[in-house]
Amino acid sequence: MNTLDRTTKDWQAADAAHFLHPFTDHQALSAKGSRIITRGEGVWLWDSEGQKIFDAMSGLWCVNVGYGRQELIDAATQQLQTLPFYNAFFQTATTPSIALAEKLAQLSPPQFQHVFFSGSGSEGNDTIVRLVRRYWDLQGHPGRHTIISRINAYHGSTMAGASLGGMVDMHAQGGLPIPGIVHIEQPYFAQHAQPGESHDEFGRRAASWLEYKILEVGPDKVAAFIGEPVQGAGGVIIPPDTYWPEIQRICDQYGILLVSDEVICGFGRTGHMFGCERFGVRPDLITFAKGVSSGYIPLGGVLVGDRVARVLIEQGGEFNHGYTYSGHPVACAVALANLGVIEREGLVQRVHDDTGPYLAQQFAALQGHPLVGEAETCGLMGAIRLVRRQATADAPAEPFASSLSVGMVCRGHCFNNGLIMRAVGDRMIIAPPLILTRELIDEMMARIRRCLELTWVDVQQRGWV
């Protein structure tokens, strides 16, 4: 059938018949029917029914320069015409992959002069596991293979990525985590702070869990600690400012490698080029993906700091690891064009100086709403925790029972009212494109307020409050 002749129902039927979606209950979705997204421009999407939707999630935390950017399209077209593919395995390279590696070295903190490319964030984190273990083998410490991560972290969906991640539901399927990966609790104030504890005190205490774990595993067995500067898929968990410097101190004290997974935080999301710069840490390795190409084409990789690169290059011989698409020329050409847009339009600075603080103000103003426990932001990412009852002077906010899935109720109202927000448990999260202006933030906030209102009416009618 000609694709133009198909109705939404036709697409939904074909989707249900053939397409197994990621992280989806296929049977439930087939019964309901997917929403078919057909077009994008700027921060806007359109579905097959012609509905216009504000995309406050940048696709999946990735379309940082917005939809429909001609520079990126031209870069892909030109590279496809010139050389659609060549590999980097056989002592060969392509010009876009070299130029992008050089550009990333220039944009990243000074310790990063080398890049290993992958096709996605998950693959990037597989590379991390191979790299840190290889590093310690070459250093003469083959027993140092354990990597410490955090509960509720998301590091991808491959065997290594899902193991590094701390998602209980993922570990429950397929015998994960793989050996040599252990987890500590996340620095989530609403979940773990003690009565009367300040954010700063909590940040230091949450970081101390790393030290306990190192001592439990044995300092001579620990290879690395990995964390997202702000946990994204876990619900935009923003750590107190005291957390990361203390994590750095502990990693330094025990000589373990520090890995910053910047698949979400990289390329301006926090108002800094990399999230580690926002929180004042010096990682040895950075995983990146998503924003490097604004999701126009799959690309990921690892920035390799001098400490690891020197050993790998000077002592390592052949590193038996790589992907067909490591340094894919079309992906690299698109990424170069994307980084060009980010630089030329000063998007990182804009988030830092203007739109980030403006969004923070708007979120702070949500605080009085009866459903809002906390509304927090970091750069252009934010989270609203929906609560059953507000905190009082003597009692913390009362959460909704998780079985009620209040986030999904709110998400339903967003979807029906032209707004894409994501629900993670009781946290409603956003990560809008970095091209947002104050006017677009106003537009987004008006939609968010309307959806909160509809959710408030809904939960009252359901008798949940």
Ligand code: PMP
């Ligand atoms: N790390 C983080 C922090 C992520 O948010 C993601 C994806 N959401 C990944 C890794 C995995 O990336 P991908 O889906 O491209 O494999």
